[in-house]
Amino acid sequence: MTGAPPAEIVYLPRWRPRGSRPGAHRGRDPGGLGTFRDQVPFLALPDARRIDLRATLRDPFEGVHVRRFEARAPVEVWALVDLSASMGFRGTADRIDLARDLCAGLAASATRIGDGFGLIGCDRAIRADLYLPATRRRAAALAAAARLADAPRAARSAEGMLDAARRLAGRPKLVFLVSDFRWPEPLVARVFAALALHDTVPVLLADSAEDAGLPDWGLAELDDLEGGGRRVVFLRPALRRRWIAREHARRDALRRAAGAAGARAPFHLVDRFDADALSRHLLAT
Amino acid sequence: MGAWSAISGWLAGFGAASPWALWLLPLALLPLAASGRRRAAVAALSAAPPDPVSRWIARALTLAGILALAGLILALAGPYRAGERITRIGVGAQISMLIDRSGSMNETFAGRQPSGAEESKAAASKRLLAGFVGARSHDLFAVTAFSTAPMLVMPMTDRHDAVRAAIAATDRPGLDYTNVARGLGMALSQFGDESGVSRVLLFISDGAAVIDPRMQDALRAAFARIHPNLYWLFLRTKGAPSIYDRPPGEDTPQAAPERHLDLFFKSLGLPYRAFEAEGPQQVADAIARIEALERDPIPYTEVRPRRDLTGACLALAALGLAVLALAALAEADLSARRRTVERASPVSAEQIRRAA
Numbered sequence: 001m002t003g004a005p006p007a008e009i010v011y012l013p014r015w016r017p018r019g020s021r022p023g024a025h026r027g028r029d030p031g032g033l034g035t036f037r038d039q040v041p042f043l044a045l046p047d048a049r050r051i052d053l054r055a056t057l058r059d060p061f062e063g064v065h066v067r068r069f070e071a072r073a074p075v076e077v078w079a080l081v082d083l084s085a086s087m088g089f090r091g092t093a094d095r096i097d098l099a100r101d102l103c104a105g106l107a108a109s110a111t112r113i114g115d116g117f118g119l120i121g122c123d124r125a126i127r128a129d130l131y132l133p134a135t136r137r138r139a140a141a142l143a144a145a146a147r148l149a150d151a152p153r154a155a156r157s158a159e160g161m162l163d164a165a166r167r168l169a170g171r172p173k174l175v176f177l178v179s180d181f182r183w184p185e186p187l188v189a190r191v192f193a194a195l196a197l198h199d200t201v202p203v204l205l206a207d208s209a210e211d212a213g214l215p216d217w218g219l220a221e222l223d224d225l226e227g228g229g230r231r232v233v234f235l236r237p238a239l240r241r242r243w244i245a246r247e248h249a250r251r252d253a254l255r256r257a258a259g260a261a262g263a264r265a266p267f268h269l270v271d272r273f274d275a276d277a278l279s280r281h282l283l284a285t
Numbered sequence: 286m287g288a289w290s291a292i293s294g295w296l297a298g299f300g301a302a303s304p305w306a307l308w309l310l311p312l313a314l315l316p317l318a319a320s321g322r323r324r325a326a327v328a329a330l331s332a333a334p335p336d337p338v339s340r341w342i343a344r345a346l347t348l349a350g351i352l353a354l355a356g357l358i359l360a361l362a363g364p365y366r367a368g369e370r371i372t373r374i375g376v377g378a379q380i381s382m383l384i385d386r387s388g389s390m391n392e393t394f395a396g397r398q399p400s401g402a403e404e405s406k407a408a409a410s411k412r413l414l415a416g417f418v419g420a421r422s423h424d425l426f427a428v429t430a431f432s433t434a435p436m437l438v439m440p441m442t443d444r445h446d447a448v449r450a451a452i453a454a455t456d457r458p459g460l461d462y463t464n465v466a467r468g469l470g471m472a473l474s475q476f477g478d479e480s481g482v483s484r485v486l487l488f489i490s491d492g493a494a495v496i497d498p499r500m501q502d503a504l505r506a507a508f509a510r511i512h513p514n515l516y517w518l519f520l521r522t523k524g525a526p527s528i529y530d531r532p533p534g535e536d537t538p539q540a541a542p543e544r545h546l547d548l549f550f551k552s553l554g555l556p557y558r559a560f561e562a563e564g565p566q567q568v569a570d571a572i573a574r575i576e577a578l579e580r581d582p583i584p585y586t587e588v589r590p591r592r593d594l595t596g597a598c599l600a601l602a603a604l605g606l607a608v609l610a611l612a613a614l615a616e617a618d619l620s621a622r623r624r625t626v627e628r629a630s631p632v633s634a635e636q637i638r639r640a641a
Contacts, residue, residue, distance in 0.1 A: 086328035091619075095328075182329040209619060210332060218617020219342070222333060223324040230324065232343035233333050235617055242334045250332075 006108035007275030023074025024113035031071025082179030091209030101273035107141035122160030165194035192261030200263035302363030316350025325619035349608035356602025368591035375423030378483040383472035385490035427475035431468025483581035484513035
């Protein structure tokens with residue numbers, strides 16, 4: 001992505017953000033400018049500039065009505081990036097490159113419309129060198145995203161996600177949970193539970209080399225990136241079917257876990273970062 | 286401990302030309318820790334479903350690796366199995382042959398010099414005995430010839446080729462006299478000291494001689510000590526007196542030496558049979574009967590020569606390497622970048638933004 005402008009991601013928060021600062025998303029609090037929301041009696045909102053003459057004249061009780069508008073407020077977009085060893089996987093694409101492209105896209109898209117972008121990289125714990133508090137400064141956000149590609153990935157677990165979720169306390173945020181979700185089942189559930197207050201979008205980094213791209217026949221020696229040892233696998237059509245079925249089952253389990261915690265359905269980022277596909281997904285879920 | 290000593294005893298039969306190479310043998314365990322195959326890094330092993338077939342193949346490949354390394358290292362050490370003598374039990378006997386080399390053996394059964402297709406007694410007995418020697422593999426043979434003096438032709442041995450050669454040498458023109466007593470003494474001395482062995486003294490002659498009484502006593506003692514089965518193959522010339530013929534005049538050893546030798550043998554108290562043959566066919570029959578009679582177990586020694594096992598080790602290594610090579614050929618490249626380029630969706634970001 002270096003050089004080329006980051007792709008643009010369109011997202012809609014599920015909730016109405018509060019706050020008086022002007023932003024791009026429909027806010028919960030009424031404000032002076034924006035989309036018309038409703039009319040309220042003058043006494044409730046004594047703002048003479050926005051008296052709705054037509055509604056006032058129409059009122060048989062001769063009350064004075066004031067128009068109220070929706071304020072547009074900013075949100076904070078956070079990317080929680082798994083930096084455990086399994087993120088070092090290279091198949092059709094380099095997994096960390098996918099994460100970097102995604103984060104660069106998010107950083108650019110968020111800062112473009114005045115939203116803050118924050119980044120937390122974590123493996124066993126939060127990685128201090130890859131922590132970016134939510135900022136609206138585009139350059140800082142993009143630089144943090146670019147740093148992802150060079151981040152060492154050695155740890156064998158992603159327990160730091162829990163710390164990261166704790167650090168996101170406070171107002172609801174749009175949280176992108178970027179990982180391959182090669183986690184133990186309980187950790188998945190706990191992370192989703194810890195992020196239940198936020199609008200969470202799990203982004204499953206997948207690779208066609210891991211399922212559909214498997215050869216029909218052959219002998220392969222698998223080496224676990226997270227230190228799980230070696231294993232020889234004799235690939236054949238039956239095993240390949242079982243393998244793919246297992247991957248589907250894993251994705252289903254992730255979707256169920258996300259649904260149970262109120263998060264959005266996982267977005268499958270396979271092989272190539274496609275900003276438009278992510279935008280469609282974000283608008284649809 | 287019994288098993289341990291058995292194993293160490295078994296190992297003692299082996300040796301190596303350059304034993305220092307055996308210090309490398311622990312390297313053979315290397316395949317347990319590493320493999321030469323291309324590794325495909327995967328995010329999680331759990332992605333691959335459990336598969337017993339793969340597990341067995343993995344074990345087989347590890348084993349093949351160990352086999353290949355161990356075979357090569359062993360071959361480097363130049364292993365051999367030390368030569369040794371093994372005592373086994375077979376069917377056979379110690380057979381001491383006493384063959385008459387007197388001049389009359391060179392005549393035919395008709396008592397003439399052989400001419401044309403005729404065969405002398407010596408040639409016939411040589412031919413037939415040669416077959417007898419090869420018939421059973423575990424017999425031990427000794428060959429003694431005698432005429433005036435006994436001749437030790439071949440001591441007790443299991444090298445049948447040598448025995449056949451010794452027998453082949455007996456048809457050389459013989460000397461004159463027939464000195465049975467000393468021949469018998471030497472033939473008896475051919476037997477070893479082992480007990481529990483069936484012993485056979487095969488005495489082949491075409492005549493007999495008087496054994497003087499002093500020699501008779503010595504022979505009796507020797508026969509009693511050794512206790513062989515005694516077979517006398519009497520090659521009777523046409524017209525000559527039979528073993529069983531009483532002489533017309535006085536019945537003295539000098540008048541009928543054959544008959545009195547027979548009587549002497551009978552008086553020894555041994556298993557004894559005399560065969561009277563008047564032609565090659567009868568000789569063959571007699572030998573066949575002797576062969577059939579001597580069917581006792583005999584311990585025999587087999588010499589196993591030192592054997593080089595390098596080839597076997599290399600074969601094992603080749604087997605292991607072949608398996609590994611097959612595995613290498615069957616290797617699948619998981620990291621091959623199968624780029625399935627998906628067309629970018631025609632809906633642009635702008636349109637989506639507008640829709641939002």
